[in-house]
Amino acid sequence: MAEAQRRNTILAVTYSLLVVTTSWMAARFVAWQHEGWAGFYYAPAMPEEFKGKTVLFKPGTVSSVFSGGPAEAAGLVVGDVLLTVNGVPTSDWGRLAKLDDQLRIHDEITYQVQRKNGLREVVRLQLSSPLRSRQIEVSTITSLAVAVAFCVLGTIVYRRKPEDERALIFYLLSLAATTLFIVRPLVYVDEFPSRGARSPAQMTWHQVVLYFVLTVLGYLVQVLFVHLALVFPQRRRILENNPQLLRWLYLTPLLTFVGFPTLVTLSLPPRVLRAAPFGFWLLVLMMVAYLARCSTSAGWKRALRTRPGTVLGLVALLVITSMDSVVMLVPSEATRQTIAWAFGGIAFGLTYLVLFVTYSIIACVALYRSYRESGIEERKQVRWPLWGTIVSLSGVLLLKGLKALPDWFGFQRFLPIVAAEVVEKAFYIFIPLSFAFAILKYRLMEIDVVIRKTVTYSIVSGCVAAVYFALAGGLGGLLIIRADVHSTWITVGATLATVAVFVPVRRRIQNIVDKRFFRRKEDLPHALRTLHAKTTEITDLPALLNVVAEHLVQVLKVRNAVIFRKSLREQTFVPAVEVGLHDRIEPTSLLKGLRFASNTPLLASAGVAFRPPSHLPDAEQLAVRQLGTALLVPMRRGEEAIGFISLGRKLSDQDFDPDEMEFLAAAADTTASAIYNLGLRKQAQEYQEAREIQERLLPKQIPQAPGLEISGSWRPARVVGGDYFDVFKLSDSKLGLCIGDVSGK
The missing domain is CATH 2.30.42.10 (PDZ domain)
Structure with a gap:
């Protein structure tokens, strides 16, 4: 709550x-x-x-x-x-x-x-x-x-x-x-x-x-973006080792305005103006003395690193005091104003450019390092935001350069101004779109359910909003016409009053829609029925297992799913399909040679779904860690395990609840039955093909001899049989008869 x-x-x-x-x-x-x-x-x-x-x-x-x-x-x-x-x-x-x-x-x-x-x-x-x-x-x-x-x-x-x-x-x-x-x-x-x-x-x-x-x-946008890059997808170790780093990031941009206090100082009375530098230098000495005292116990590096406010304030005060002292040496008022304006403009522009480039580089480097150092399931979350950030920032910088060069050197513009506006906004929108693509592609945070909710109650609340604003607009128009009200503040106040009334109504609609259309308890049985319907018609084993893995990832919102099946030839469990493993590390290279013995302690538990046991052989322990296995679900046919499902952690990092465990048990039974039924269908198809081959071996027409009438019939006890016959014409008066029978079939 x-x-x-x-x-x-x-x-x-x-x-x-x-x-x-x-x-x-x-x-x-x-x-x-x-x-x-x-x-x-x-x-x-x-x-x-x-x-x-x-x-x-x-x-x-x-x-x-x-x-x-x-x-x-x-x-x-x-x-x-x-x-x-x-x-x-x-x-x-x-x-x-x-x-x-x-x-x-x-x-x-x-x-x-x-x-x-x-x-x-x-x-x-x-x-x-x-x-x-x-x-x-x-x-x-x-x-x-x-x-x-x-x-x-x-x-x-x-x-x-x-x-x-x-x-x-x-x-x-x-x-x-x-x-x-x-x-x-x-x-x-x-x-x-x-x-x-x-x-x-x-x-x-x-x-x-x-x-x-x-x-x-x-x-603020730049600093928050760097902050996000340092904690996405996981909080970086540098923040743990340097707790003051975020304060440095948020306070450093204030140096941009370091040139403007000089302009304010010049507007002071002459007597105060002459005394101001001495007061500033006194403050500088006091701050230096404070840092020196702090350094005696912690050392200079630690004293400076852990006090970003004091250090940045000292830098700003040094710049302001030095510039004021220089300006005071100039006798002409006009010259002082010129120097102050030039310094303020140059300091602002140069600092703005340096900070923009520096913060952009820090954000890209932080995302790239996160990408390189993250686990298998986390790298895919970073790839698209990293790509979107680099494209967006580099595109904006390139476009600003193309816009500035013609003005500096008198060239004709490469792009019309209106086209440049559209292209620049298109580059900016890459950042939210890249995050959106990562969320949608990898089904982070149950975004598909969220979008369905948003669309549903947006349509309902939109109808209410249309009626409400029509009424409010009509009354507002009547007020303007009758009372001749044209105040900006009244317009703002009316808008706030509209929102104050509308937001509770919309929240109530949202709660009704959530309760009516998006009940979690009803999702899992429906998902199980959907899985059964999908697997019934599939006639290919890899396609069947791939459908099951994708369905589990989508329904349970887990990071990955790998299905292992039992190889009868090798008597080991081998990976059959995977969904959600990182696409840069090829799953074939990750899973190549991965085997679990048929008597592996991984499946020693009799439960329907359980965590990997802690005591495993080193090779299996390493494999489980690489796969990011959070839950194992055996697929059994009777007492025999014909395979198992390895599930990664949920995207919400929450535990699997009892309803989900029950769903997984039913899904494993459904998959095992589907594999068995698929085997029966495949066996029946193979028998039918064998019968057709046998029928093609039998004679279509039986040759006849004078004075004899020869006929034959082939009726196996099952789909196929071990009986065979044929009749050969050796000459006009001789026939060869061949009859075969295979026993022990």
Whole structure:
């Protein structure tokens, strides 16, 4: 009960945040219809006090134009230089900010532009909704598709195994990625000024907050993915040997923002600004003294390794203090601002790139090492996530490179912007799809039952939702029409109220569907009847045993199944079929030469299903360990064992319950009977073929002689017999008669 409450609490909290995010996104879509959008970014033109100072970009240059936006329609291209906006010089940030605040949708803006060839032109642009842009439209649709994929898969896995650390981490990763992709369209519109007057350097406070939130979400996805790679499919030994490793992983990305405190420091009063470096250096000395004291008892390496917060804080403080000290030596205010902005931008961009590449490499290496070091049944779980991760990350990096090279060197784009959006989202979706493929292919966590449940109660609850939202929408529309309510917060509040009423109804529907359609007690008898029906018509022994093994793996959700049969020639048990053994280690090489003696102690127990005994010969003990055998099920015909079934552990790592033991006993009896009946059918077929051969040996026509009438008849006591006759014509007056009888047949 406590585990269920914990699961429901986590789901409720995370989905509430997700609903708030979605509602905010919907509210922003509505607001875009009134605020207007220019569809391009340009590099800031520096104010007068910065004239003559070195900057890392060409001031006023158009840096990005969105496909299908107003700027593209007006003729602006990357590389154009904006000189004035509605007559206001682009270096006058104060007047541009006031102009930007006054602009609304359908307003016309006039730009004086200097083209790449040096000519000056006047460009008129009319603001429109971002949703009219092909790039924004495609980005919104593809981002929501990726978000849905992450959300659905993460929820299914976590609902099935809430007690599993891997399921929880994967769920948090999925929800972080879902949130990131839901708000992804905001990057093009709300993250930086995009109304056509302000430059990105003139961000408002809510744009700064959004920028910070999106950056943190991006880092959270990376860190959670590395965390998942370190515990999937099993927790790696490095985490046991270094308990502080996860803290290092989660805290290190904060170094990205190490350049921004310098900008805040420059806004302080002059007296405080001059005293700030001394205070920072004092803090640095105090932290060094603290680490030195810790090192006396544990050593430097241990002291540094076990205190990630202190070490990373010291590194950040050293960088900030050093930069502030350098900036204070510069007499010009404009030069100090230039250095601070350049340092902040370079530190952020370089740290972001280094961390992205480093964390991606760590995730791939961790998955690969897990793949190499895992057991037979675990490797197959890692193969597809490893492949999906490598394809996704390498594809995204390659695509970003193809997108950046033309802008850096002035080449023509390899891919249209809209096509690049679709391809990039396709690469991102490889990660959840690869995990989904692993789950579906290897039937992890009883996913087939979960999917059937999800589809069933989604259809039922969808009907309820349609009725409810139709009613809510009708009442909401009436409220807007009659009361003239257009508040964003009222829209968000109405959405939350809808969810608060709908979620209990949906949960009740889910419980009814689970009780009505998915009763575990009824599954096993039905599975036994299905097995009997499948084995009745099969006429080939390997095909029969393969059907049985696959059926057991699917019904019981075990990691593998190997069926051994008794070889009459060798008087040993030999492997006949296997299902679920890892496909990279060839089952033929794993099972080649594997034999169990007919009197093996492996089957000494008289039970219908039992664990492997602990006292076995070394060779058999090694074989049982390689197969990952958790349960043995003998197949007997009377008192004689004609084979046995080796079952791996259940995917849930739970024990086999009594109902499953009873099912296995019945399945073994069904299989033994099917093998016996198959032998009878095969024997009857062989007898029939022998009878036909014998009949072909008998004469079709008996030659006759003058004065004699010769006839013959062959009627064996059983299907075949040992009698034979034939008549040969030796001459016109002589016949040869041959009669044979085999005794002891």
